[in-house]
Amino acid sequence: MSFFSGFKRLTCLTLLLFALLAGGFSFTSIPVFAKTANAEEAVKSEGAATEAVKEGEKKAEYPPAPKFTAADYPQIGGFNSRILVWIVAQLHLWFAAFVLAVPIFVLIIEAIGMATKDQRYDNMAYEFIKVSMAAYSITAIMGGLLMFSLLVFYPGLFKYMASLFSRSMLAYAFLFFAESASLYIYYYGWHWLEGGFRKWVHLTIGLVLNFVGTVLMLLANAWVTFSMSPNGVDPATGAFLGSEWNVIHNFLWNPLNLHRVIANIAYGGSIIGAYAAYKFLGSTSNEDKAHYDWMGYTANVIAVGGLLPLPFAGYWLTKEIYAYSQQMGITLMGGVFAWLFIMQAVLIGALFLSVNYYLWCGMGRSEGSVRYTKKIKWIAAAVVACFLVWFTPHTLVLTNQELKALGGPYHKYLGPLGIMPAKNTAVNIMIILTFLSFTLYRRANKIATVSWADAGSAVQAAIFTGAIGNIIFLGVYHGYFTNTAYKVAASIPQVSSTAVVIISTLIIDSMMFKGAKEVAPLKWGKVPARSQYALFTLAVSFTWLMGLMGYIRSGIRQHWHVNSIVRDNSINAFTPTIGYAAQIVTLAAIIFMAIVIFIFWLSNISSKKSAAH
Amino acid sequence: MKFYGTFAVALVVSVVFFLLFDAGLMKLQGLSLIFHK
Numbered sequence: 001m002s003f004f005s006g007f008k009r010l011t012c013l014t015l016l017l018f019a020l021l022a023g024g025f026s027f028t029s030i031p032v033f034a035k036t037a038n039a040e041e042a043v044k045s046e047g048a049a050t051e052a053v054k055e056g057e058k059k060a061e062y063p064p065a066p067k068f069t070a071a072d073y074p075q076i077g078g079f080n081s082r083i084l085v086w087i088v089a090q091l092h093l094w095f096a097a098f099v100l101a102v103p104i105f106v107l108i109i110e111a112i113g114m115a116t117k118d119q120r121y122d123n124m125a126y127e128f129i130k131v132s133m134a135a136y137s138i139t140a141i142m143g144g145l146l147m148f149s150l151l152v153f154y155p156g157l158f159k160y161m162a163s164l165f166s167r168s169m170l171a172y173a174f175l176f177f178a179e180s181a182s183l184y185i186y187y188y189g190w191h192w193l194e195g196g197f198r199k200w201v202h203l204t205i206g207l208v209l210n211f212v213g214t215v216l217m218l219l220a221n222a223w224v225t226f227s228m229s230p231n232g233v234d235p236a237t238g239a240f241l242g243s244e245w246n247v248i249h250n251f252l253w254n255p256l257n258l259h260r261v262i263a264n265i266a267y268g269g270s271i272i273g274a275y276a277a278y279k280f281l282g283s284t285s286n287e288d289k290a291h292y293d294w295m296g297y298t299a300n301v302i303a304v305g306g307l308l309p310l311p312f313a314g315y316w317l318t319k320e321i322y323a324y325s326q327q328m329g330i331t332l333m334g335g336v337f338a339w340l341f342i343m344q345a346v347l348i349g350a351l352f353l354s355v356n357y358y359l360w361c362g363m364g365r366s367e368g369s370v371r372y373t374k375k376i377k378w379i380a381a382a383v384v385a386c387f388l389v390w391f392t393p394h395t396l397v398l399t400n401q402e403l404k405a406l407g408g409p410y411h412k413y414l415g416p417l418g419i420m421p422a423k424n425t426a427v428n429i430m431i432i433l434t435f436l437s438f439t440l441y442r443r444a445n446k447i448a449t450v451s452w453a454d455a456g457s458a459v460q461a462a463i464f465t466g467a468i469g470n471i472i473f474l475g476v477y478h479g480y481f482t483n484t485a486y487k488v489a490a491s492i493p494q495v496s497s498t499a500v501v502i503i504s505t506l507i508i509d510s511m512m513f514k515g516a517k518e519v520a521p522l523k524w525g526k527v528p529a530r531s532q533y534a535l536f537t538l539a540v541s542f543t544w545l546m547g548l549m550g551y552i553r554s555g556i557r558q559h560w561h562v563n564s565i566v567r568d569n570s571i572n573a574f575t576p577t578i579g580y581a582a583q584i585v586t587l588a589a590i591i592f593m594a595i596v597i598f599i600f601w602l603s604n605i606s607s608k609k610s611a612a613h
Numbered sequence: 614m615k616f617y618g619t620f621a622v623a624l625v626v627s628v629v630f631f632l633l634f635d636a637g638l639m640k641l642q643g644l645s646l647i648f649h650k
Contacts, residue, residue, distance in 0.1 A: 458619035
């Protein structure tokens with residue numbers, strides 16, 4: 001018994017350690033706290049360069065980075081190397097995001113099942129991991145295809161990267177043993193490792209799976225971010241300076257790490273939601289409908305939970321890109337790629353509308369939601385208004401005649417809505433309103449029994465109102481009546497206000513609805529079919545915008561393989577038109593969706609076989 | 614009326630809180646809440 005409770009403590013401590021590790025690397029890189037840290041790093045790498053120069057006198061220097069000509073890029077008839085690598089890399093990333101995300105929330109749902117002793121959570125967690133099994137092998141196939149494509153079409157670049165990241169690439173390959181072993185034991189041993197102590201062992205294996213998966217992602221992220229913000233190499237020659245850690249721990253590594261961890265969770269939730277929607281629409285019995293409706297709702301909560309902080313992880317990444325290279329930053333959002341961000345704004349707006357719509361449809365599961373139905377139209381109107389501001393462009397695409405007629409590249413009245421303060425204001429309010437929809441959904445089926453329920457709701461309403469007012473004040477005053485430094489800095493209190501609303505509302509809710517009465521049992525399965533299409537919209541929108549953002553991240557390197565170190569001299573090294581890029585992203589997204597539907601279909605045929613038995 | 618009374622008081626408190634909150638976060642970034650050239 002004492003060993004078992006000791007093991008329980010150990011698992012809890014390991015969970016805590018994992019959480020600390022995951023948060024720690026990003027915390028130390030938060031700009032407000034790490035301003036000096038970045039300056040220190042710059043001094044350190046300069047110091048490292050000087051040291052390396054001294055050491056070079058003693059031992060052999062590393063060779064400089066290669067200089068390529070068009071002849072260094074093999075041409076295989078019928079293949080456009082750039083498009084192939086682009087599509088395969090994107091497909092790999094979509095599947096990798098999915099298979100990394102699923103174990104995170106499977107672990108959490110399994111833990112909830114253990115804590116609540118509710119078998120439904122355990123069954124749902126098992127079903128989630130089952131869906132990701134086929135995706136896991138496809139991730140590996142795409143990864144292999146990507147590696148072969150890079151070897152065949154960009155052998156010189158791959159050789160250079162492999163020379164810098166030799167140990168981490170080997171570690172990456174060997175870690176797949178641990179990843180596969182833990183995943184297979186976690187999945188195949190699900191029912192074998194049931195009950196008491198064995199369940200704790202199972203949970204620990206799930207933790208190991210998550211840890212290994214995260215390390216794999218961190219290693220791969222280093223290769224990507226090194227291409228954008230190289231470190232640990234001589235800035236003049238690109239020669240390796242001897243420390244692989246410096247090459248890995250480059251400027252954009254941690255911002256991308258944080259962004260991808262959060263984005264993976266949101267994305268994984270949306271794909272599982274699409275799976276649940278697919279199964280719901282195909283269900284014939286009420287029991288199945290209820291099961292998949294509940295699954296879709298849970299997946300949606302996960303997706304929204306990841307979605308809410310995501311814009312800010314993205315903003316931080318962008319801020320760090322600007323801080324590293326103004327040229328890259330301006331290309332990103334003020335230059336050639338600016339209009340791609342308008343496309344992204346449309347997709348994200350669609351995401352928020354979908355999420356809200358799904359929650360509003362879901363309120364029909366409870367009879368107690370009638371008291372909130374009248375409020376929904378105001379939330380809808382406000383979300384739409386924010387959406388309109390969110391995707392209003394700044395610089396317009398105009399012919400010379402239109403430019404003359406308009407008197408400049410900006411619209412006289414709507415132009416000011418195209419700059420970042422307006423965007424930050426709009427997105428923060430959209431997030432708060434989405435959270436409001438979620439709050440109303442959660443309390444629709446509850447009747448609070450505490451004496452201070454009315455006062456509690458009044459306080460919550462005041463916090464919502466105060467925060468929205470504050471966000472508008474910060475956006476308007478600092479956005480239009482101050483200078484750039486204030487404009488950018490004001491985005492921090494804006495997002496913090498949103499965080500205050502979410503955290504305080506959750507805390508007050510947890511106290512206010514303790515011992516609350518249920519209006520009636522929730523009618524799982526009693527939702528209109530169109531709510532399931534909202535879940536499909538979520539998955540497709542997420543996929544498409546990930547592809548778009550992936551292109552942008554890669555494209556801002558423009559004619560560099562490794563920014564300012566290794567020039568891309570292949571014949572396909574051009575920045576395509578926005579329309580062309582959008583077509584490639586769309587093609588890749590369609591291929592991805594086709595494979596995902598194949599995976600969903602596989603789950604159908606496997607369950608048919610077991611039903612026959 | 615009780616709801617609206619509580620709401621009004623809580624709103625005033627939250628406005629004050631948010632202004633102080635903003636000032637603190639701007640100060641952390643080396644700036645003040647009100648713009649100075």
